[in-house]
Amino acid sequence: MRTGQQIKTVAPKPTEIWRHHHILDIDDFSREEIEFVFQTTRAMKEVLSRPIKRVPALRGKTLITLFYEPSTRTRLSFELAAKNLGADAASLSAPASSVAKGESLVDTLSTLQALGADIVVMRHPQSGAPYIATKYMEASMVNAGDGWHAHPTQALLDIYTIQEHKGDLKGLKVVIVGDIMHSRVARSNIWGLTTMGAEVTLCCPPTLLPTGLGGQHRQLPQVSIEHDIERALDGADAVMALRLQLERQRSGLLPSTREYIQLYQLNQTRLARAKPDALVLHPGPVNEGVEIASAVAHGPQSVINEQVTNGVAVRMALLYILAGSPKQ
Numbered sequence: 377m378r379t380g381q382q383i384k385t386v387a388p389k390p391t392e393i394w395r396h397h398h399i400l401d402i403d404d405f406s407r408e409e410i411e412f413v414f415q416t417t418r419a420m421k422e423v424l425s426r427p428i429k430r431v432p433a434l435r436g437k438t439l440i441t442l443f444y445e446p447s448t449r450t451r452l453s454f455e456l457a458a459k460n461l462g463a464d465a466a467s468l469s470a471p472a473s474s475v476a477k478g479e480s481l482v483d484t485l486s487t488l489q490a491l492g493a494d495i496v497v498m499r500h501p502q503s504g505a506p507y508i509a510t511k512y513m514e515a516s517m518v519n520a521g522d523g524w525h526a527h528p529t530q531a532l533l534d535i536y537t538i539q540e541h542k543g544d545l546k547g548l549k550v551v552i553v554g555d556i557m558h559s560r561v562a563r564s565n566i567w568g569l570t571t572m573g574a575e576v577t578l579c580c581p582p583t584l585l586p587t588g589l590g591g592q593h594r595q596l597p598q599v600s601i602e603h604d605i606e607r608a609l610d611g612a613d614a615v616m617a618l619r620l621q622l623e624r625q626r627s628g629l630l631p632s633t634r635e636y637i638q639l640y641q642l643n644q645t646r647l648a649r650a651k652p653d654a655l656v657l658h659p660g661p662v663n664e665g666v667e668i669a670s671a672v673a674h675g676p677q678s679v680i681n682e683q684v685t686n687g688v689a690v691r692m693a694l695l696y697i698l699a700g701s702p703k704q
């Protein structure tokens with residue numbers, strides 16, 4: 377990889393801190409690795425502030441996005457990130473590809489490898505699919521969301537956005553409200569936020585709480601659970617609303633959307649229980665009027681658009697770091 381003198385970064389060399397050839401989740405990221413991503417992101421934001429927002433750091437590299445599910449933000453921001461770094465970017469939407477003719481995931485990945493992919497960014501409805509994919513390709517695999525399991529780059533941009541406003545995350549109260557059970561964003565944020573020292577509170581109906589949160593078979597870091605939204609929001613520094621993932625829910629988990637809105641919508645009255653300078657986040661897509669009131673989504677505390685903007689810089693940082701990381 378070209379080291380890209382055009383990128384003003386004082387970040388340490390990837391090999392000193394970074395251990396990953398793939399980005400599959402952030403459950404195995406250290407605090408130093410996350411800080412390294414953020415330090416590199418700041419350098420990328422400086423690039424994006426220039427009149428010409430491009431550097432040739434990844435010239436000659438090829439990134440392919442492979443999406444088996446719909447996406448707006450993740451796919452576009454990876455493609456923009458790759459182009460901003462001078463890489464070639466191509467995209468494949470599985471429903472419009474030979475997958476529709478029965479081609480398997482393994483054959484599709486072999487094809488992408490044969491076409492010269494250096495980095496594949498994949499979204500897949502099956503939890504764990506990106507892990508299997510790594511066994512069949514040399515290219516770096518970036519998980520752009522797998523089933524209910526993980527969405528690591530989303531969590532990194534969410535945490536980066538909080539850090540930009542609040543500084544050190546240690547001791548901050550971050551509340552995640554919504555359909556936690558079906559949310560890969562929530563799982564990755566729980567890992568990343570707790571690694572950075574935040575105190576995470578989950579708030580949702582009992583039927584939308586994931587398993588594996590407590591006891592001897594705990595699969596997620598220690599979090600607080602509060603089913604009452606007013607109590608959950610008391611003194612919060614940041615609150616993240618999540619969409620009801622109706623496409624993943626089996627029936628019977630909620631009496632009705634109307635009741636959900638009454639009990640769990642993030643509205644102005646409820647937000648007043650948080651600190652006056654609390655941030656409002658949402659990974660998108662937003663269903664305004666359901667999980668979040670329009671006045672809150674577009675209100676002065678909302679950083680939803682900043683999350684999207686930061687997504688490009690965070691993904692530029694990740695691609696830059698991955699391109700310089702040793703193969704394992």
Ligand code: CP
Nearest residue numbers: 447448449450659660
């Ligand atoms: N947050 C997120 O993953 O959005 P998209 O589905 O639009 O990529």
